[in-house]
Amino acid sequence: MLFQRLSTRLAVLYAGLFGAGLLLVFLCVFVAISQAAQRQVRTELTATGSVFDHVWALRTERLREGAQLLSRDFGFQQAVATGDETTIVSAMDNLRRRVGVDRAFVLDEAGRPIGAKMAPQDAQRLQAAFSASEQPSGVVMLDDQPYHVTSAPILSPDLLGWVAFGVRLDAEEMRELEQLSAIPLEAAVVHREPTHGWETDASLPRQDQAAVRRFITASLTGGRGSPETLDLSDGRSIALAKPLPSLDGRGQAALLLRYPLDRALAPFRPLFAVVAALSLTGVLVVGFGSLLLARGVTRPVTDLDEAARRLQRGEDAQVEATTDDELGRLAHSFNAMATTIRDRERRITHLALHDEETGLPNRLTLERVVDGLSDRPHGQVYVAALGVRRFDHLRGAIGYALAAQAVRTIGNRLAGLAPSSGVARIATDVLGFTIVAQGPDAAVDDARRLLTELEQPLRMGGGDAIDVSLDLGLAALDASVGAAATIELANVALDQARTGRRKVTFFDAEAYGDPAANLSLMSSLIRALETGGMELHYQPKVDLRARRVTGVEALARWRHPVRGMLSPDLFVPMAEETGHIRNLTEWALRRAIADQKALAGAGFPLDVAVNISGRTLGEPDFADFALAEAAEARGALVFEITETAVIENPELALAMLDRFAAAGIGISIDDFGTGLSSLAYLKRIRGQELKIDRSIVEGVTESQRDALIVRSTIDLAHSLGLKVTAEGVETEACFALLSAMGCDRAQGYLVGRPMPLHELLAYLGQTDAGLRSYA
């Protein structure tokens, strides 16, 4: 954890390096000092050795003088010669005290001690040594103790014996020697008996004892190049060995001077302590300093590290670039990268929730808005699908970009009118949004109000205005169905509105049916045509000036054995899509011609209008069939066609229409105002009638705009030599207004609903058929 921080690691590294350097210096100082100390110790040891030589020689001289003085004393010689023990003993005691020796004794020429006790073998050895040398002096073992013995012969004039003095080379003696030295050393005498080997200091460790023995042997041999001093492992001391002369040449002895090194180093100890304290302080200071420095240096890195974590969490992650070095540049790059990432993230989120072409929110956004409303009570939330009528034609005329711009403009207008409704583009030409209202009627009212506002002409880029017609499908939000499915249902409702040409419609589950069942529906359609399940009803068209019914429009009705009465809005588009429309049209044409004969026979020679779908108009052999059938007709036949049928396949359609016209069949342009009205085609269709769609007619008394459209359409149609029929006339006000505007014919529930032939006959049989209430 601690070492995860760069600053700590740097600080530890610095302090460690510095500490190691200091340690090295400290070691060098230590080695240098202790080497100097060792050199000094060796010099001192050698000096002390020389001092000892001098002391030894002086003492030997003093002892010899004392011994000679006594040996020459005549009385003493007499006492020895006569064996006067008492005199000898008293003289010896006397002398011993005066000279200050440990032992004083007399040996006769045969080697017997006089007036002194001594082991016989010691006495023998001494006698041998004394007689072998002129001035005998040296180390000898007496009672297993080393003594410095010096003797003088007693001559009178023949040899009577020897006077000898011995100084015990014991600890006390050594202390005196130690005090002579300028340095604090330890002195000891080591000796060897031929039978025993070396006696060394028992306090020395084993390996040192061996080393000391070898060292002394080498010193005694006195060969050139033999070491002057010896380093001992015990207490790290240095030793010097001085060979001591042996009295009898048998035993060998040496003086061992030892100097413990730490005692030599003791004066330097305060120095070491000071150096150590300084080093420690240095390490601490450097450690703390480098921690501060490292923090400073690593601060930008730490900032970057934290910013990177924030970036990971999706938070704002800008760092301040305080320097213009690599770290500063890194901070700049990081900021740029973070900005790019955030922008890209925003763009991705935006793309996920928006439509690329228009920038409007997309279906997903709407789903979220709908989801957010799902806790409202049932029957208060509605999803609306707003469609631009004939959008593909609009797009064909003004281009993709402008068409998309039109959708965007409508979307923005809608968002302005209903700010929190979640306006979204849910299909190329469809905008979805939500309506919160107290029940379906209120929702429809809201929708209609919005439509009126939205159908204001759109100002496009170049300042040109285009008119758009809108349709709207509604679906109530059902929590069990979910947002996505409800949006789908609103879309279906829009399709139903379009095919039913109702501006605003609710989703009709019954009419929608079950898509899977629809396919089988088509096969039963063919059967219905053969078995009489399909009927043809007739809706009267009334001439506004003549005030009488001059024609009827044939409309298919299907009595489905299971589903009951089915609307053409359901099965006609389905038949068009599945290719069965040709059968239906042919059946309707035959049926209409037959019924027209019946009408004529009953005294009603009426124009009969049959709807010919655009798809049928695109099939070349249909004309042959139609013309053959028409030849049988009694009275005027009219084919109702839509402009779009012509626009989709102009060459073929126009050629076919020309053939119909030539055969005396009237052409009626159906559903005018729902599509993209094109004057060019209008002029080329050799028609007699133009039918204004009921979606426009129904608003004529309320909407100024619709009134204007109807009015100008009437004028336009008249100028092209066309009679105008208004569809969907339901009220007397509408009827009156249309009459005033110069409209030629009216069709609608006010005049009469579509009805079976027998009802039509009864209807026509009444006086002033269809005009009773409003004539």
Ligand code: C2E
């Ligand atoms: P369309 O040719 O525009 O037919 C007029 C429709 O308006 C008929 O609907 C009629 O019932 C309805 N209508 C008439 N007056 C009023 C009114 O005052 N108010 C309202 N709200 N509606 C009125 P329908 O019969 O449901 O037919 C729907 C469409 O189905 C027709 O529209 C036509 O395009 C098509 N269609 C009907 N029969 C045939 C047919 O035999 N062959 C072909 N190809 N299409 C047919």
Ligand code: CA
């Ligand atoms: Ca029609």
Ligand code: CA
């Ligand atoms: Ca129509």
